[in-house]
Amino acid sequence: MKIRLLLAALLVGLCLSSCSRKDRGKQPEREDSSRGATTRPSAPQKPAGPPRSIDLDLGDGVTMKLVLIPAGKFMMGGKSSPAEVARKFHRYGGQEAYYTAEHPQREVTISKPFYMGIWEVTRPQWDAVMGPGPWKGKKCDNSDAGNVANHVSWTDASKFCEKLSQKTGKTVALPTEAQWEYACRAKRKEAYSFGDDESKLGLYAWFAENALGVNEPYPHRAGLKTPNFWGLYDMHGNAAEWCRDWYDEKFYASAGAKSIDPENTTAGTHRVLRGGAWGQYPDSCRSAYRSGNTPAARKCSYGFRVMVAIDTGGSPTTRRGGVPEK
Helix, strand or coil, X not given: CHHHHHHHHHHHHHXXXXXXXXXXXXXXXXXXXXXXXXECCCCCCCCCCCCCEEEEEEECCEEEEEEEECCEEEEECCCCCHHHHHHHHCCHHHCHHHHHHXXXXXXXXXXXXXXXXXXXXXXXXXXXXHXXXXXXXXXXXXXXXXXXXXXXXXXXXXXHHHHHHHHHCCCEECCCHHHHHHHHHCCCCCCECCECCHHHHHHCCCCCCCCHHHCCCCCCCCCCCCCCCCCCCCCCCCCEXXXXXXXXXXXXXXXXXXXXXXXXXXXXXXXXXECXXXXXXXXXXXXXXXXXXXXXXXXXXXXXCXXXXXXXXXXXXXXXXXXXXX
């Protein structure tokens, strides 16, 4: 009998100890005075970041998809010296002067995220915003050509951005040269967004070897090649793309080349063109390659893509106009 009583007392003690530990582990509750009920304190919510992509409604059933490009740092400009590039590609008679504009290489910070069009503006997108395009009746306007809006000048592209800003209420603009190269590289330091091996260029771009060289001298349909890490197509070739900056081949070495969000706003005679095109060779399709032309110049190989600025709250900005606020 004594043994049974001792066992019973021991079991009661264990139960009390267990219940006490459970009570200590419970979250404190607060009473909801309005309803007389008790509620647990909610965990703090993380602020929602901007969506990974957005779609702009251009009307007439036409849309434009843009993907998020995060803020960050990168090495802007050519990794290899002008002499090394000239020797490797055997272009322009080995003259390194054609590659000095991409030097000196320097670290640049893109301080704010932004959205970038997944491919160059297409003809249906242009028509929905601007009406008939400037390629109408031109040599490169044929039934075999793709859907990229080409034969577009810098002035044409800027007007498109202004009208699309008014139409959507978003701040649509051409990317700065720094934003363009940052988006093109997509975290890579090599010559291309896929590495240094130019033999793979045909997987990512339309250029002289797989377009001009096979008697297809025009831009091809957007999005047929492999995109880069951030989901951008045709950054290394199809149509050369206008950027917002004025072109100065010595800008990288100038005092105006800031390390944070650089943009050449000093007026000159040319605007920046980036990316390869259907008639260019691998040296001109590298992420760092720079060129330019007058704002009114129109060529079959010229096109553009747009960016949308993001405000401090993580939403596309709603300031109207073609150029984002600083």
